[in-house]
Amino acid sequence: MLRYSLKRLISLVLSLVVASLVIFLVIEVAPGDPASFMLGINAQPDTVAALRSELGLDVPKWQRYLDWAGGMLIGDFGTSYTYRTPVSEMIADRLWVSLPLALFALTISTLVAFPAGIYAASRRGRAGDAAVMGATQLGVAIPNFWFAMMMVLVFAINLRWFSAGGFAGWDKGILAGLHSLTLPAISLALPQAAILARVMRSSLLDILGEDFMRTARAKGLSRGQALWRHGVRNALIPVLTIIGLQFSFLLAGAIIIEQVFYLPGLGRLVFQAISSRDLIVVESVVMLLVFSVITVNFVVDLAYALVDPRLRRRS
Amino acid sequence: MKPISSLAFASAIALAASLGAAQAQGDLTVALQLEPPHLDPTSAAAGAIDSVVYSNIFEGLTRFMGDGSIVPGLAESWEISEDGLSYTFRLREGVTFHDGTAMDAEDVKFSLDRARAEDSVNAQKALFEAISEVEVVDPLTVKLTLSEANGLLLFNLAWGDAVIVAPESIADIKTNPVGTGAFKFVDWVQGDRIEIARNPDYWGTPAVLDTATFKFISDPTAAFAAVMAEDVDVFSAFPAPENLPQFEADPRFQVLVGSTEGETILATNNKQPPFDDIRVRQALAHAIDRQSIIDGAMFGLGIPIGTHFAPHHPAYVDLTGKSGYDPDKARALLAEAGLADGFETTLHLPPPSYARRGGEIVAAQLAEVGIKAEIINVEWAQWLESVFRGKNFGLTIVSHTEPMDIGIYARPDYYFQYDNKAFQDVMAELNRTTDEARRTELLQQAQTIIADDYVNGYLFELAFPTVAKVGVQGLWLNAPTQATDLTAVSWAQ
Numbered sequence: 060m061l062r063y064s065l066k067r068l069i070s071l072v073l074s075l076v077v078a079s080l081v082i083f084l085v086i087e088v089a090p091g092d093p094a095s096f097m098l099g100i101n102a103q104p105d106t107v108a109a110l111r112s113e114l115g116l117d118v119p120k121w122q123r124y125l126d127w128a129g130g131m132l133i134g135d136f137g138t139s140y141t142y143r144t145p146v147s148e149m150i151a152d153r154l155w156v157s158l159p160l161a162l163f164a165l166t167i168s169t170l171v172a173f174p175a176g177i178y179a180a181s182r183r184g185r186a187g188d189a190a191v192m193g194a195t196q197l198g199v200a201i202p203n204f205w206f207a208m209m210m211v212l213v214f215a216i217n218l219r220w221f222s223a224g225g226f227a228g229w230d231k232g233i234l235a236g237l238h239s240l241t242l243p244a245i246s247l248a249l250p251q252a253a254i255l256a257r258v259m260r261s262s263l264l265d266i267l268g269e270d271f272m273r274t275a276r277a278k279g280l281s282r283g284q285a286l287w288r289h290g291v292r293n294a295l296i297p298v299l300t301i302i303g304l305q306f307s308f309l310l311a312g313a314i315i316i317e318q319v320f321y322l323p324g325l326g327r328l329v330f331q332a333i334s335s336r337d338l339i340v341v342e343s344v345v346m347l348l349v350f351s352v353i354t355v356n357f358v359v360d361l362a363y364a365l366v367d368p369r370l371r372r373r374s
Numbered sequence: 375m376k377p378i379s380s381l382a383f384a385s386a387i388a389l390a391a392s393l394g395a396a397q398a399q400g401d402l403t404v405a406l407q408l409e410p411p412h413l414d415p416t417s418a419a420a421g422a423i424d425s426v427v428y429s430n431i432f433e434g435l436t437r438f439m440g441d442g443s444i445v446p447g448l449a450e451s452w453e454i455s456e457d458g459l460s461y462t463f464r465l466r467e468g469v470t471f472h473d474g475t476a477m478d479a480e481d482v483k484f485s486l487d488r489a490r491a492e493d494s495v496n497a498q499k500a501l502f503e504a505i506s507e508v509e510v511v512d513p514l515t516v517k518l519t520l521s522e523a524n525g526l527l528l529f530n531l532a533w534g535d536a537v538i539v540a541p542e543s544i545a546d547i548k549t550n551p552v553g554t555g556a557f558k559f560v561d562w563v564q565g566d567r568i569e570i571a572r573n574p575d576y577w578g579t580p581a582v583l584d585t586a587t588f589k590f591i592s593d594p595t596a597a598f599a600a601v602m603a604e605d606v607d608v609f610s611a612f613p614a615p616e617n618l619p620q621f622e623a624d625p626r627f628q629v630l631v632g633s634t635e636g637e638t639i640l641a642t643n644n645k646q647p648p649f650d651d652i653r654v655r656q657a658l659a660h661a662i663d664r665q666s667i668i669d670g671a672m673f674g675l676g677i678p679i680g681t682h683f684a685p686h687h688p689a690y691v692d693l694t695g696k697s698g699y700d701p702d703k704a705r706a707l708l709a710e711a712g713l714a715d716g717f718e719t720t721l722h723l724p725p726p727s728y729a730r731r732g733g734e735i736v737a738a739q740l741a742e743v744g745i746k747a748e749i750i751n752v753e754w755a756q757w758l759e760s761v762f763r764g765k766n767f768g769l770t771i772v773s774h775t776e777p778m779d780i781g782i783y784a785r786p787d788y789y790f791q792y793d794n795k796a797f798q799d800v801m802a803e804l805n806r807t808t809d810e811a812r813r814t815e816l817l818q819q820a821q822t823i824i825a826d827d828y829v830n831g832y833l834f835e836l837a838f839p840t841v842a843k844v845g846v847q848g849l850w851l852n853a854p855t856q857a858t859d860l861t862a863v864s865w866a867q
Contacts, residue, residue: 079554088727090759091753091754091755091756091758091759092755092758092759093755093765095758095759096409096754096755096758097418097419097420098418098419098497098776099419099420099497100419100762101419101498101500101776102419102497102498102499103498103499103500105492106494106496106497106499109493109494109495110397110417110495113495120551122707135691141412141418141487142411142548142549143412143548144414146547149564152564152565156565166459207593208599211599211603212599213594215599215603215605216601216602216603219603222603222605222735223596223600223602223603223605224591224596224599224600224601224605225439225566225567225589225600225605226566228566231732232559266574269860282474283655297537317591318596319596320590320596321589321590321591321592321593321596321600322566323563323564323565323566324565324766327565328565330514331565334725334753334754334755335411335755336755336787337411360537364753
């Protein structure tokens with residue numbers, strides 16, 4: 060187990076180094092100098108040069124890479140070119156919106172998907188199953204930004220139950236904060252719930268065909284009891300994997316929804332940073348997301364090994 | 375709910391909570407499309423900075439009014455020497471910065487010297503080029519010495535890039551701006567909003583509003599929703615002209631359509647063949663139907679221009695007749711230039727909708743006369759690098775939003791690379807001239823020269839649409855500079 064973990068750890072570190080190099084190179088190679096972008100079309104060449112040196116853009120690329128990568132090791136992501144505040148602070152601020160939003164969306168999607176998937180599996184081939192399957196098909200197919208706009212139209216413009224966007228801030232109370240995240244969370248949750256419900260259903264159907272389910276029925280459990288006590292629990296393993304993947308996606312993939320609802324989240328930060336050539340912010344946020352995905356995978360790998368002894372022995 | 379600053383307001387809270395809209399009377403929420411990168415107007419070109427701080431937080435020696443005129447700001451009066459080489463400004467008494475320190479001649483010297491210093495990062499450093507020395511005569515008197523007369527000095531000093539800042543607060547100006555304006559900076563939640571509140575110690579007419587909040591909504595659909603849901607009271611420079619008729623028809627809103635200093639042009643690379651041939655450039659001009667671009671891309675918002683000059687300016691000459699829509703004439707001119715079969719070129723389009731939508735129409739109109747323009751969509755950073763600095767383009771559409779910027783045609787190395795000695799002489803004389811009548815004459819000459827040379831395709835003056843709730847009054851109709859001046863804004867009783 061120790062050797063296996065060490066091997067995974069080395070591969071994790073290597074992945075991070077390669078990822079940081081790729082991110083840095085790809086973003087730095089793209090055309091557009093941050094200093095001349097900030098100073099606009101009337102700037103004189105000496106002004107641009109002065110700003111480049113103020114931003115530290117005049118040092119060689121390899122040195123900037125080392126400074127950036129080295130700084131990240133101790134949690135220092137550098138200073139944003141445009142905002143001139145530490146990138147780590149900006150990311151922390153935005154996480155206070157993005158993280159709760161992702162969790163909120165995940166909660167909604169789980170609460171919707173579990174009952175729907177279980178119900179569909181238990182009514183396999185009948186009208187209820189078809190209805191749920193049809194609905195999830197629609198949920199996967201509808202683009203979430205369109206769904207978001209429709210919700211704004213109904214709940215913000217017509218009914219006035221919610222604001223059309225923006226974030227009230229946690230300092231106005233948890234309820235006010237959650238209230239302003241409700242429509243975005245539902246929009247994000249919709250396709251996720253649809254996918255999750257389908258996975259839940261098919262995973263449960265696989266389990267229902269297993270021998271131990273027949274044994275459970277033979278012991279005298281009713282169909283429903285067997286489903287609950289033995290079926291659902293076993294079906295959860297692939298479902299939890301999907302939920303883990305969805306969480307990274309929700310954190311990183313809320314860019315469009317954050318635009319639609321003008322939320323001050325991580326996605327909007329990246330969006331603004333890309334258009335203003337705030338390279339260091341883009342690099343750092345992307346790196347952070349890569350780090351979280353790689354780390355989640357690492358933990359999942361270890362968890363698999365714990366659960367499945369065959370994996371340990373093979374290594 | 376916004377932070378509560380006044381006692382009177384606090385006592386009204388219970389009522390306001392139940393009435394919703396009633397709480398808004400001392401408060402205003404203004405939406406803008408772009409969030410400023412930081413709040414120092416003297417070290418970046420981003421117009422979004424001025425949109426928040428100009429006149430509200432920071433003031434200069436002179437200032438723009440909503441009608442474009444220049445009036446005294448922190449300087450209450452000035453004297454100009456006979457030869458136009460020295461300006462003596464008398465500052466207002468009793469002006470303080472928001473941190474309580476006094477605003478005096480030393481601050482003016484500090485601000486101007488900082489802007490024109492060697493290592494200055496002022497995006498409009500050229501505004502201060504003529505100044506050779508800034509002298510403190512006494513605490514309320516500053517003398518500017520110029521190396522050559524400059525008819526535009528008072529105008530230049532009104533720009534957001536020339537506002538007066540204090541050495542005491544300069545270190546944190548980007549996140550905590552301390553100015554002399556009628557509003558104080560309160561808070562900035564990055565990515566979401568900026569809050570300002572009335573400055574009770576303001577030297578001039580105090581602001582009417584207690585507080586104001588700027589919100590940043592970049593997506594046009596979200597902008598529409600935010601106004602319709604009444605989340606915001608005002609949307610300045612509303613990004614979706616196609617929605618304006620709907621607001622006009624809605625009794626809850628008023629729509630103000632003013633003009634800007636943005637000349638939108640089909641910029642042409644004058645050094646790149648075949649555009650180095652004036653007949654080809656003239657053919658371009660006649661191939662374009664401005665009104666259909668304004669109607670198709672801007673939903674009717676925008677005033678046709680025939681030269682690079684704002685139509686609302688008193689010295690404007692209407693030269694649109696020189697480049698009327700006439701595809702037959704365009705074809706004939708091309709044939710004359712030996713291009714009867716047309717030619718291929720590139721059309722680089724930056725992100726704003728005037729360019730992206732307008733570009734499609736322009737390309738279609740050019741195709742009518744045989745010019746195949748390949749559309750290349752670019753981001754601003756790319757545009758600056760390849761088109762503006764690299765001069766690697768045939769055609770591009772861009773709006774030049776700086777006020778009074780006809781002088782760019784006197785710079786042969788400017789991206790459209792127009793080099794005409796006669797024009798440069800006119801501009802040189804204009805710079806030296808302070809007499810208004812003569813200046814007007816020279817400006818009109820300049821406009822005519824560039825119209826006759828068909829330097830660029832002159833399309834239209836960008837409009838400035840504002841959507842506001844009924845009852846909001848005192849907003850600027852036009853945008854002589856990028857600003858959302860809230861100092862005179864109030865709710866009708």
